Amino acid sequence: MGAALLRAAHEDLGGPKIYYAALPAYWRRQPQVRAVAEAPMAAARLAGLVERGERLRSTWTGGSLPTPSGRFSFRSAASAAEIDSLVARVAEPEILTGVETARVVAGVDLARDPLAWLAGPVENWRVALDGGNPVGIAGTVADACFPMIAYRGLLDEPANGGTGQSGTARYGAARGDLLADAVGVLAAGGAYEVVADVDAYRVTVVAELERTGFRRIRSRVVFAPA
Incomplete structure (x- = not known):
């Protein structure tokens, strides 16, 4: 049936x-x-x-955020052009919340062209800096059905100091610090809940969400035409 x-x-x-x-x-x-x-x-x-x-959906509902590593600084994006430039240097975003809706409603690929769907102020975007050089970017949304981390990606490692053990460790810290910074910005703006969606195979990202205080609330298995 x-x-x-x-x-x-x-x-x-x-x-x-x-x-x-x-x-x-x-x-x-x-x-x-x-x-x-x-x-x-x-x-x-x-x-x-x-x-x-x-696809897994997790939600943060308050509580203390992890202490940052201290290796990075953070600021709001300066312009739409900067956001587009940094997004172009992200091979694969790790967090994309609402990607299915963006595709169905507007035909937008949230991974490649997020500003075509996320029309809020550029200040909603957070840039992680290592010694003044961008290493990651996160797009927060405070006024959707839920406050959310709509986009988070790390820039390609070769552009930021190599892919060796030290580079990998630095990237792990950037991943967690950028997530905590983005959640903190939303919480400071009055959010009591923050939502994030991630592919289940990204076990490192799922673990980082859990360390930041997110708890899994649902799963969606994707079926597509053969």
């Missing part, structure tokens, strides 16, 4: 579409929940869709 409904819906929409199976947090660890979840997922497969990944 589920597969037939999906096929009918796809026919009405002009062809197979992406389908998201909404699931509780940590559903894979709970046999009873996993058994229930298998029904809609099996229906998606029978309708000709293929599993393409999993």
Whole structure:
């Protein structure tokens, strides 16, 4: 029945579409929940869709933020041109919240052209600096359905001091410090909750969210046409 409904819906929409199976947090660890979840997922497969990944939503609801490493300074972005320039140096953003909505509603790739969707002041963007040189950028949104970290990415390592052990360690610190700075800016503006979405395979980012005080609240498994 589920597969037939999906096929009918796809026919009405002009062809197979992406389908998201909404699931509780940590559903894979709970046999009873996993058994229930298998029904809609099996229906998606029978309708000709293929599993393409999993997206996790986490939320910060207050509490102390981690003490920064002290290696970096932070400032607001100076202009839209600076944001575009820094985004162009991020190979793959690690946090993208609302990427699906941006794509469906406006045809925008949030990873490549975030300002086409995030139309707020450029001051909402935070730049992490290492000795005056940008190493990361985060886009915060305070006035959406939830305050959120809409975008966070680290600049390509070769442009900022190499890919060796010291560079990797520095990048790990930048990842956490930039996240805490962005959350702190939203909290200082009155946010009581901050949302962030991340792909499940990014285990380092998921761990950093947890260290910053985020707690996972849902999962969405992505199914796409084969």
